[in-house]
Amino acid sequence: MPRRRLLLLLKPLDVYPSRGSNAQSRFSNPRILSYLDNRRKVHKDAINYCQDILRKKMVDWESIVRNNLCCPIRDVDLVVTVGGDGTLLQASHFMDDSVPVLGVNSDPTQMEEVEKYSSEFDATRSTGFLCAATVNTFEQVLENILEGRSSPSKLSRMSICVNSKLLSTYALNDVLIAHPCPATVSWFSFIIQENGKPTCPLVNCRSSGLRVSTAAGSTAAMLSAGGFAMPITSQDLQYIVREPIAPREAITSLMHGTIKSNQTMDVTWFCQKGLIYIDGSHVNHQLQLGDSITLSSTAPILKVFLPQHFLSSDL
Incomplete structure (x- = not known):
């Protein structure tokens, strides 16, 4: 059986400000900076984890940051997006009906965090409505796909x-x-x-x-x-x-x-x-x-x- 070919599409890492003078001047609340720094770290760790899992599988894969995607996605058996619904949506604009996509929510909302900071700011993270996996479930979900135990659903587009x-x-x-x-x-x-x-x-x-x-x-x-x-x-x-x-x-x-x-x-x-x-x-x-x-x-x-x-x- 030929090896499966996968494309790993990544949400950029630089969407949240890091600590520094510019960030400090924009946010007077240090807990906001800490929250944003954590979001960046969680997303980076998710990317590294998904890549580590793929290295263990009998698949050929390459990764690309979604901002660099400019051509139709072809010649792959599966697209895996790491980010949220926005990353999956961006991937869909370059895909036809022949290649399935799996979304990995790299930074799920934590309800205890939302409640903790509700009086200071909105601590909602990624909804990941269409994402079938998180870091915790990615390996098993991917294994089910590769082994043919999961089938994609057909979603209508406009x-x-x-x-x-x-x-x-x-x-x-x-x-x-x-x-x-x-x-x-x-x-x-x-x-x-x-x-x-x-x-x-x-x-x-x-x-x-x-x-x-x-x-x-x-x-x-x-x-x-x-x-x-x-x-x-x-x-x-x-x-x-x-x-x-x-x-x-x-x-x-x-x-x-x-x-x-x-x-x-x-x-x-x-x-x-x-x-x-x-x-x-x-x-x-x-x-x-x-x-x-x-x-x-x-x-x-x-x-x-x-x-x-x-x-x-x-x-």
Whole structure:
């Protein structure tokens, strides 16, 4: 049997400040500095541990910092991301439906720490919603994958077309369509269609933007904005108009809803400027007055090894 080929994708180490004069001047509370230093150390230790485990396995592997990823990921049997959901999301933008990905949460939130510092600062670490492993479980989870005892789940992604041209990046979590300035009103219209026929009236909106999520992204910003959690393997999309300005009563119910797997959402943009943010703020596409955007769940799926609780529940 040929040796497996793995790519280890790493969250950068320099995301937290180290102790020093600049850091000291920014933070008057020394416990914040200690907390940030610890986060950096925990993440560094997690990287070293995962690399040590891979050295013991009968696999060929290489590591790359996610900021240096610029080409499609090919010719590997598995991608292992070490960081949090953000690292897994970034990996997904360079992957098709042929390679599975395993997320390792390198710095999980510690609830006792959150409670301890709650009166001083937010000590929440990484959620790792889509990460199936931590340092404590990585070796066993990896062994189960290599031995064929675990299978990846197929997560739906969102395709984005602008003026009938398909963007190269698929959204695993969500997209936000909004004006570049958050204080400026976003003006757009949308309609949901099935087989080229409208399923609802045209909706004209003035708001702070439009968010559309996949099932995987429905528990992130969408849930915080008043949406609902969807079954993780659902192929439907969910949308919500953010802070609509005085919608007519007849269309109030259309400010939030779902887009079925056989439907599309067609959006027309009426501002001079606009942006489509894909899975956060790092990947975006510029919009101009009159641009048309089509969103659907027709993108290639992504194979993800999910945490155990997903496999024994409806979510």
